[in-house]
Amino acid sequence: MDLAEQNILFIARAPIHGGTENVVLQLCETFKPLVNKIIVCAGKGFDKGALKEMQIKFYEIPDLADKSPKTMLDISFKLRQIVKSENITVIHTHHRMAAFYVTLLELYKKCIFINTSHNTFYDKTKFTRFSYNHAHLIACGEKVKENLTDEYGLKDVTVIHNAVKPFSGPVVLEPSLKKWHDLGYYLIGNVGRLTEQKGIKYFIGAMPEILRKYPKTKFIIIGAGELEQKLEQQAKDGGVWDAIVWLGFRNDIQNLMSQLDLVVLSSLWEGLPLTPIEAFSVGVPVVGTAVDGTPEEIRDGYNGYLAKPKDSKDLAEKIITYLNQNTRKPLRDAAKKTYNKEFSFKVLKNSYVSFYESI
Known part of the structure; x- marks a missing residue:
């Protein structure tokens, strides 16, 4: 045409x-x-x-x-x-x-x-x-x-x-993230609508196991949706409320991701999700559930790790595997390389x- x-x-x-x-x-x-x-x-x-x-x-x-x-x-x-x-x-x-x-x-x-x-x-x-x-x-x-x-x-x-478009910066520091990062905490984020599809309840379910191994960890939930109150109650009942920073809906996702150590995608289904691409664009690896198109983006052990869907234990294990790395630079470099070449x-x-x- x-x-x-x-x-x-x-x-x-x-x-x-x-x-x-x-x-x-x-x-x-x-x-x-x-x-x-x-x-x-x-x-x-x-x-x-x-x-x-x-x-x-x-x-x-x-x-x-x-x-x-x-x-x-x-x-x-x-x-x-x-x-x-x-x-x-x-x-x-x-x-x-x-x-x-x-x-x-x-x-x-x-x-x-x-x-x-x-x-x-x-x-x-x-x-x-x-x-x-x-x-x-x-x-x-x-x-x-x-x-x-x-x-x-x-x-x-x-x-x-x-x-996604490249993040041109500059990074605008989020006070709640800077505070915990300066205190030596790992910052692990989950970005997405608070709906059944995004599987946030399995992310919350993985937190106790991670905190047992790495108590200086904060979990950053970025998004809003109809399950917000239900998820907040789950966090309180599960004893992890104080470990979560709830940021709600934001339109500066890449800016926030650039201040995280790891991004988690806990979805139950996806087409080709944008979250890993956004994370890769700022050089942050992703632990994601192996559903639909997500394995096209995340290569296990290269630019992140793949976990079983609806499985908080496996999700926790993969996050811990990343935190256990002596050096995380190769995964971060691979994340950025994946973005530049493919997405x-x-x-x-x-x-x-x-x-x-x-x-």
Whole structure:
């Protein structure tokens, strides 16, 4: 396609901050100077400030996960209206329900239809095939591609890894982290929404064993979500409340990660998670659960360690293995090398532009 002539519509769910929103913003930055215009359509909570800075128009729609008849009619009407009024030529979806609407409304007949899959699924086979059948398919990782081809029988899937922009600094010291670091404590962070997916309860469950071996350890939980009160109660009941620093939702993740000794990803499922990439970008190794695309990023013993999902004991053992190292520099160097070679913003940018131009 001739990029200069295209009007692109990105559609995402994004009712909360997360990896998908980050990818959409990266694509906005990538294509803004190359195409005629970009429009973003997403749910409440999307980072409209970032779009405003890029002078990109935003349309808010109801939550794509809401399948009530009224909401589905509202979304259908709005999408038709946007495509017509903005003279859209390319629709790029980032959610299965978004792809469903494009297919249901036959918008793929008027526009080039692209979908990026960010997670693995094992349900709704006919629905998924229907939704993706007319799309040019991108998967954020090899496991996501394997899921699309093996589970749903879809073909011609291109892998483009997620990425994060490099951290340019300077580091802004977080007082609560500096305090404990100056006292000689290890700082071990877990970054993510406080939801079932992120498995924070298993991270909290691993803390007593780590503290027995390394009592001068503080666990930094960065994120917010519906399980916040439940997790706080678990920490109190488990006797580790005083060992945790709760930082809530933050938008300076790489800055905070650069002040940690180790990052933990305790997820139960992922597509290709951004957390390890963010950590690697500032040279911090990761202990992560071996689910879906995470082993594509973390190589056991090279730039971090892989643990069993839903297993606090194994998670504790892998964290202790890292803390036991006489020197942690090789793992830190490997983390940065992995980022530069495979998951930098430059790599993502070039891959997506090439993909668009090839259509």
